Amino acid sequence: MKFDPEQVKTETKEDFDKAWSESTKYLTPVDPVKDYSMKMEQGKAHPVYETMNRLREAYINLGFEEMVNPIIIEESDIFKQFNYEALAVLDRVFYIGGLPRPNVGISDERFAQIEEIFGRKLTEEDKETIRTILHKYKKGEIEGDDLVADLAAGLNVQDSKIAVMIDHVFPEFKKLEPVCSRKTLRSHMTSGWFISLEALVNRRKTPVKLFSVDLVFRREQEESADRLRAYHSASCVIMDPDVNVEHGKAVAAGLLKQFGFSDFKFKPDDKRSKYYTPDTQIEVYGYHPALKGSNTKYKDGWVEIATFGIYSATALSQYNIPYPVMNLGLGVERLSMILYQAKDMRDMVYPQFQEEWVLGDKEIADMISIEMQPSTREGHDIAMSIIATCERHGTDASPCVFEAWSGTLNGKKLKVTVSEKEENKKLCGGAFLNEVYVLNGNVYGIPKGNPKFKEIEEKGVSTGIRYIDAIANAAARNIEEGVYETSVKMSRAPGDVNVLIDPVALRYIQGKKNKIDFRGPVFTSVETEITGE
Template sequence: MKFDPESFKQLAKEDFDAAWNSGNDVVKQPALNEQYPHISLKYGKPHPVYDTINKLREAYLRMGFDEMMNPLIVDEQEIHRQFGHEALTVLDRCFYLAGLARPNVGIPEERINSIKGILGDIGDEGIETIRKILHSYKKGDIEGDDLVIEISEQLGVSDTHVVEMIDKVFPEFKELVPQSTRKTLRSHMTSGWFISLSSLLEREYPPFHFFSIDRCFRREQQEDAARLMTYYSASCVIMAEDVSVDYGKAVAEGLLSQFGFEKFKFKPDEKRSKYYVPDTQIEVFAYHPKLVGSNTSYSDGWIEIATFGIYSPVALAQYDIPYPVMNLGMGVERLAMILNLAEDVRAMTYPQLTKYSNWVMKDRDLAKKVFVDKTPLTDEGRKICKNIVEQCELHGSEPSPCECFVWEGTIEGRYVKVWVVEPEEDTKLCGPAAFNEVVAYYNDILGIPNNKKWQKAFENDSARTGIRFIDAFASKAAFDIEEAVASGETETETRVRIVKVPSEINIKLDPLAQKYITGKNKNIEVRGPVFTTVRAKIE
């Protein structure tokens, strides 16, 4: 069913939401498709990190926290205000922002001929126009991504020629080197909270309850299974006269219990960040039954999941904040790993990148990527294919020499008669592998008979392709007959003997399946003696 945008617009949003929310994930999809048959509905699969972010947002909102977006770009002076003498060690972990300086580009006499050779005879006025545009670019009046189009439009030349001119005539653009600024990408949410709370106090009085879930960036020496250079922080603050460590404990329990955590332990954090009051920086350990007996390193159920503390009055004073502030933070990816029992944050976050993740295809997925290559295009051809299979099923064991009539009729105005034949003696109409079926079995692609030996391979119906050798061969024979009719031939014969590769029996694997099987050192064993022949007379 194709997606119809106009039909989709006719579906009232409240009706859809009510229908969607009325059922669970297992039953809602078919129920909705039945209720709205004119619309192709598909419930997509969320990314585990973004799914966790959504759940965290809802959890914070249920607890009465207001959502806030904190500054992402932070001047290094803010880090000095927050950390004092420790600022340099913190800044060592920060990414500094850099930009390309705008070159002072001149047009000396020797460049003019080169410019005209590329852009054509633009005259002295054209050269002067380029000078003015480059000067405006240097001053910042014209943005870099508008430079080419500005020259192109004012001179009436193609942008391709302008790009060529800049590349060949002005080497200054190639020699540009990034120059660092004093601005950093936020390495932790705290740097944003100080700025936001300080500004907010200019117009409102506490108490404040805020949360923010957003990216942070940390210049790690290397990424590994437990850390990335960019991650999501789920952070909250409470500002009030009576804020204490007990606030942090209550928020941690209230937040994490919504994700299935049942028991909690609170231990002093040995890191002791300077922006926290001494002895108020606490690590939160929580017990989740899902971890018990898992293949993770936390099979006892306990894991360190969050940290909270009370901001130091010294750091708060740098921002003229006279009230105590409790801050709790946790890594979203860490929580997502727990909920999904993931062991490597890189593989969970970037499953599409082969250097991080282990590519896994289930047998049912592989089976869907096996198909018959050449198939008949006409109704008559499809009938021939069907009849070939039926006759082989009825007479496949008949001793040879023998022949079985398959079909007669007209195709595109030409009269056609078709037989399955075996002219050789002391054999049968069909070889012993003719009725082998292609199945996926432990990531191997096998062409095997449905017998006791291979009983386990046939137990998984979703891993069966439903394609037997005789089905694929009959399809190719019917296709060949159609081709012979179209090309004016008077007879045709399609024969298969001992099959060694899938293509010899008209079976094809999707390139992704081929790549996966090869990469996993698995096997494609579609082979065997089929010994079947189809002949056709065409008048």
Template sequence: MKFDPEQVRLEKNENFEKAWIESGKYIKKSTLEESYPRMKPVFGKPHPVYETIQKLRDAYMRMGFAEYMNPLIVEERDIYKQFGDEAPAVLDRCFYLAGLPRPNVGISDERIRKIKEIIVGIDDDGIEIIRKVLHAYKKGTIEGDDLVSELAEQLNVTDIFVTELIEKVFPEFKELKPEGTTKTLRSHMTSGWFITLSELIERNVPPFSLFSIDRCFRREQQEDASRLMTYYSASCVIMDENVTVDHGKMVAEGLLSQFGFEKFMFRPDNKRSKYYAPDTQIEVYAYHPKLDGSDTKYSDGWIEVATFGIYAAPALSEYNISMPVMNLGLGVERLAMILYDAKDMRYMTYPQFSQYGDWEMEDSELARQVELIQTPKTDAGREIADAIVDGFKQHGKVAGPCEFEVWKGELCGKTVTVSVSEPESDTSLAGPASFNEVVAYNGDVLGVPNQKKWEKALENHSARTGFTFVGAFAQAAAAEAEEAVLAGASEHESRVRMVKMLSEVNMRLTDLGQRYMTGNNKKIDVRGPVFTTVQFKIE
């Protein structure tokens, strides 16, 4: 009886899985994956911005700076104290915080009627409970996220009833509109340093050398490749009666030299912020060999990376600070772009969002998107797959007609003999492409032979799938043999001819891999002559 594996799969014989499980030999991992382990990351991968932050933290602490956390929420009045008549322009770039007001909710007779329709059986005591809880919410003794649970607990009902109550009886909650406050999100780390230093000098004696690396928020008109509305500032201050601009130069050199910058230029900053003393605001330009000759606007190797200055005495006096303070700050994302050779700050920061840049998948990751379609489910099936590969390795160059027995034993309760054969004359048992391996190379998926021509593609072991044409085919052949035995067949033949697609040798791309290849116009080229046959005799 000739066995048609496709027909058996269509019939979905329910005894297959049951027989494999009952045999105690049911396994999920394929022998090929065990013989050729896939290269998978052992460690996690850090985000470039957070990794740069960590390196900056270490760099600051090596220089003797202590780490502090500055206030993130800054009152509008502090901006006026720090920036003087420039404050309105600065505040235009700030995000103001707003909140929902707490409504003063009354309970009329009409509302009591609606409450009784929702919570059947509620009495006057229950109505009074609602009144008191809503009053406590208005006074702030009950938080908004506790309101539903508090009402449900005191009324002894589920949250569903309370949610319906608020929606249908008290529409004031849905109609609330945010009301602005005078609190802003910090747009400059300087805003926090003034507040921090004013508190520190009340309890400590200078000098202080402090640093903070944290988020700032700026209401930009739009984000672009070099500007984000939220960014990280790596900022430090030195409070010392003898501090000068030279301290800023030394800190800049000491900090940035730890990141590979070799030479520095210091230029007056034309922006002249009011919180810096006149003629002390300095831009730091640093030379990095990685940029020299690049195709960026920094092709000469020089880039502005930091700004420093001495805080103005009038601004310091607003906080009762009488000692000079040097402040230096740099944008973490800008430094990270240099270190990671990034062209777009948005894509470097948010690579998960397609609108910020092209989808880039490393070859090692793309290789892991290639998987087998069929694998044997028994130990014996796995042995058969290995034996088929060994048979073609040993006899593959023998010219036909020829046949070699490669395995004989028990498979799913039957005696099975496995042979590799070539019926035609002057044709090798294994075709020239039989041992081509599927690899990921420059974003493409290729089937390549182990030849000098493909040395570059094969040298990256993490981008090699470990799947050869004949190896993957052997997996399918062994799986079909298991199905044939359980279907009661007496013989079966598996063969592959000229390969043009992955599926012809029992491979496919995952859905993720397919989306990447299609969306980026990448190619799959696995063409090659295999012309291989495996025969199974079942007794």
């Protein structure tokens, strides 16, 4: 189809502004004065990816270049790298399998079945189209994702009919069984380093300093608190004629100091992998002050964090690499567990699946909001005026009445007042300035500055919502809708003062049998008088 510029609509600035406003209403507060339901806060990073980013920066700070290593490794490379240990390594790798392409024969009987599904006779051209496309699919010239679409286009029928045809006429597709190849998923970053270094050895001058932070896969019998089948390795190599074990120590220290580790121990690794030169495989132990005395298995402050070594000359020769290569690697998830003091790797990596559901106080506080809110600029002004009036006169003796706002709303002139008609009271009850806090999964409405609630105020998380804030918003919304009296007496629950706890947080609080305490005398009345049209 030829492009016709005349068919392109030119948006005015007003069109654009309106579209932009609609698209961003979930990103920015709806009103610049004060909005409790839309809190603009920075998003939250996953511990593993946060640690990965810090590791990447740490390597770059040490002068390493980032590299993407192959993930799919040929079985033959495992033998070249691990020698007679290869079979033990292969026992723990995932082999890659796939469905074979079926050799589909098409008889007259099958063509008759297709005609019945299509509801029409097949021409000789149609039959040849089916044969040709299925033959190309068998040869790999057409991908599985495109088979249905290509048949539908070639035969001029709906995709759904092609799907029925394949299901009913060609049972060969349903009977396919995966066939294993000799390709594996990378189980050690080392497997990729040999291949990458072979490609670069004649293209880069030494020293070559590379790093990669990426996934590796192990066919573990089961996952546990400190072992997963898919995890991230933060690995580096230095290829240089003069590289040695001391360089490994320097890199380990330089890397881990950026994470707060202050001292290091280096011990020979008893595992002695065959792709390392004998007596060069070293375990790195780091001391972190934050772990000292912690409720983890690292309470003495020391933790095994990395391993490094010099690649075997025999293994390097399989890839025509003439220089020594130092390799260091550490598990990202292991480091994340240490930094975040997590006890179970599974819960840290996959919090959505953990049996013990945990919501922090800040998470709960973020799920508490003002329910009814005004939708107009005038409504917001009314709410703010009611709040200001109560803040100034809330403790004044009654009977009393104070004008909060006057103006035009929905074509009517209105006067909004806050009043208390009974004698020997105050304009507002003693709890009208109570603020909503969350502490240890409990939700409280408390008066600030009261010694009785000192712990909640100091240790809890404030929502920033006071009873009067929420009540004023409800009153303003009511006025917009033509309801001209809002009165709150005793508060016993969040809804009494127009506070909403999200159902997710509510389920958590109730499931934990925690408290929601909104009790208190509010006694605040807002009235509106129509003063003209």
